[in-house]
Amino acid sequence: MNKPYFEIIRAGINSTYQDNGRNALYHIGIPYSGAMDKRNFLISNKLVKNEKFSAAIEFAYQGPLLKLKNSKANFVITGDVNFNIIRKNSNIENGNCYETYTLDPEDQIDIISTNRSVYGYFNVQGGFDIDPFWNSYSINTKAKVGPNNGEKFSIDQKIFLKETTNNFFKKKINYINSKIEYIRVIEGTNYNYFSKEAKNIFLSKDFKVSKLSDRMGMRLEGPKLKNIVDTNIRSEGLIKGVIQVPADGNPIIMLSDHGTIGGYPKIAVVITADYDKLVQLPPGTKIKFKSINLKEAENIYNLYNLETENILNQI
Amino acid sequence: MIKNITNLGDAALYCDFGDKVNKEINSNVINCFKNLQKAKIKGITNISPSYNKLIISFNLAEINYQSLKEKILKIKFENFDYEISEKIEIPVCCDEEFNLDSKRLTSKLNISEEEIFKIFFDKDYYCYMTGFIAGMPFLGDIEESIRLKRLETPRVKVPKGAVGITEQFCNIYTFESPGGWNILGNTPLKIFDKSKKKNPSLIKPGDTVKFFKISKKEYLNWNE
Numbered sequence: 001m002n003k004p005y006f007e008i009i010r011a012g013i014n015s016t017y018q019d020n021g022r023n024a025l026y027h028i029g030i031p032y033s034g035a036m037d038k039r040n041f042l043i044s045n046k047l048v049k050n051e052k053f054s055a056a057i058e059f060a061y062q063g064p065l066l067k068l069k070n071s072k073a074n075f076v077i078t079g080d081v082n083f084n085i086i087r088k089n090s091n092i093e094n095g096n097c098y099e100t101y102t103l104d105p106e107d108q109i110d111i112i113s114t115n116r117s118v119y120g121y122f123n124v125q126g127g128f129d130i131d132p133f134w135n136s137y138s139i140n141t142k143a144k145v146g147p148n149n150g151e152k153f154s155i156d157q158k159i160f161l162k163e164t165t166n167n168f169f170k171k172k173i174n175y176i177n178s179k180i181e182y183i184r185v186i187e188g189t190n191y192n193y194f195s196k197e198a199k200n201i202f203l204s205k206d207f208k209v210s211k212l213s214d215r216m217g218m219r220l221e222g223p224k225l226k227n228i229v230d231t232n233i234r235s236e237g238l239i240k241g242v243i244q245v246p247a248d249g250n251p252i253i254m255l256s257d258h259g260t261i262g263g264y265p266k267i268a269v270v271i272t273a274d275y276d277k278l279v280q281l282p283p284g285t286k287i288k289f290k291s292i293n294l295k296e297a298e299n300i301y302n303l304y305n306l307e308t309e310n311i312l313n314q315i
Numbered sequence: 316m317i318k319n320i321t322n323l324g325d326a327a328l329y330c331d332f333g334d335k336v337n338k339e340i341n342s343n344v345i346n347c348f349k350n351l352q353k354a355k356i357k358g359i360t361n362i363s364p365s366y367n368k369l370i371i372s373f374n375l376a377e378i379n380y381q382s383l384k385e386k387i388l389k390i391k392f393e394n395f396d397y398e399i400s401e402k403i404e405i406p407v408c409c410d411e412e413f414n415l416d417s418k419r420l421t422s423k424l425n426i427s428e429e430e431i432f433k434i435f436f437d438k439d440y441y442c443y444m445t446g447f448i449a450g451m452p453f454l455g456d457i458e459e460s461i462r463l464k465r466l467e468t469p470r471v472k473v474p475k476g477a478v479g480i481t482e483q484f485c486n487i488y489t490f491e492s493p494g495g496w497n498i499l500g501n502t503p504l505k506i507f508d509k510s511k512k513k514n515p516s517l518i519k520p521g522d523t524v525k526f527f528k529i530s531k532k533e534y535l536n537w538n539e
């Protein structure tokens with residue numbers, strides 16, 4: 001039998017394999033990568049009964065158009081995504097997120113767009129036939145590591161599936177991606193590099209997510225944050241969620257594919273529990289920051305983690 | 316060794332080794348890094364050494380700041396000897412086509428190109444850290460007479476292999492990348508090679524690097 005695969009008719013803007021990320025390589029310049037919105041990634045695996053951290057296909061804004069070949073397949077899409085299933089006989093069905101669908105050979109999935117969000121996840125029962133690189137299936141297009149030679153998908157490529165059974169099932173949950181009022185942060189190691197006024201502005205005014213945002217970082221536009229000590233620090237490590245402020249006074253939030261070393265002052269760090277929601281904010285969104293302490297952040301994280309586990313356990 | 320430990324966000328420890336940048340302080344950072352790698356503490360996901368700081372990231376689902384800090388303070392740090400550190404020789408071609416900032420260097424430093432090369436190639440450099448982009452080594456210290464600031468307007472694209480200097484440091488662009496260092500040459504050597512799965516980075520923190528000059532012909536025929 002010929003191997004089942006999806007033919008890529010349209011690749012989408014930034015479609016890549018992602019999983020839970022790649023650890024322990026910061027010191028050579030390799031960031032975590034991994035699914036930007038971890039909760040939606042985890043739900044996608046659970047809905048098709050895959051292992052918790054199996055690879056999913058992550059897409060941004062516009063997803064791929066795929067045609068199934070050689071076999072049936074059971075798939076799911078998570079996030080806030082607008083997509084259609086185009087059957088072999090040209091019938092078009094409107095797809096719902098968080099619901100599995102069975103495809104016949106020659107059926108197509110058209111992932112049209114994400115709604116007021118950035119990332120969505122496409123997953124198939126049985127998983128994709130790919131090899132891990134440095135213990136992860138995540139594609140890092142900057143260092144060119146991961147499956148598909150570390151490149152995002154392109155037209156005419158094939159996405160091979162592991163041999164699937166014909167034992168398909170239907171699964172569905174009701175899940176709504178709640179919006180966030182403000183992004184909670186903890187003061188950064190260079191918080192006091194900024195003037196009293198700049199700190200007030202940072203914690204009270206709106207900042208707009210700029211178009212120059214991607215998996216590496218989110219650039220913000222708004223009132224400039226005045227530095228009163230030094231606009232540079234000695235280069236040092238960075239982590240996901242760090243908010244750096246370069247000399248121009250516009251904050252940049254480090255995201256999953258960030259450079260591992262940076263020399264700009266760190267005004268604050270986004271709490272772990274708010275990361276999934278932060279990355280889903282599309283360009284043009286206005287955001288506000290709220291400062292909390294470490295203990296509060298840990299408590300919020302424990303609740304968030306519990307909530308995620310509860311959602312997964314209900315599936 | 317560690318002067319102070321604070322939290323960086325809710326899922327990282329920020330270890331401060333002081334404000335100065337020198338080999339002694341950096342050796343302490345690297346030594347601490349190696350000890351932590353060896354200790355294999357559950358929950359730690361990444362450790363980033365830099366000039367005089369060490370950032371330890373962890374999985375908040377497994378451990379938190381306070382308990383990890385206590386565990387780290389209890390570790391009995393051993394002194395690693397640096398036998399594992401290597402001396403690495405890197406060929407650099409400074410032909411016109413690669414010496415992108417020749418004019419800026421000679422005019423700002425007020426010394427001849429020949430003299431700049433002599434000073435630059437004469438010295439061995441110590442690797443303080445690697446990162447920013449995969450495998451990029453931050454090396455130092457270059458002689459005071461050839462120190463200058465970053466470009467006022469960084470380049471959108473610095474070519475792969477470019478060798479640059481700024482302040483007391485020099486580095487090698489392992490991938491094409493944006494950047495503001497003063498470029499004086501280019502190496503044909505693969506500094507980051509993902510096919511060497513266990514050791515993709517040719518240069519590691521603590522290593523010594525010696526640059527040597529090659530002709531354009533040698534550059535073009537360079538065979539690894």
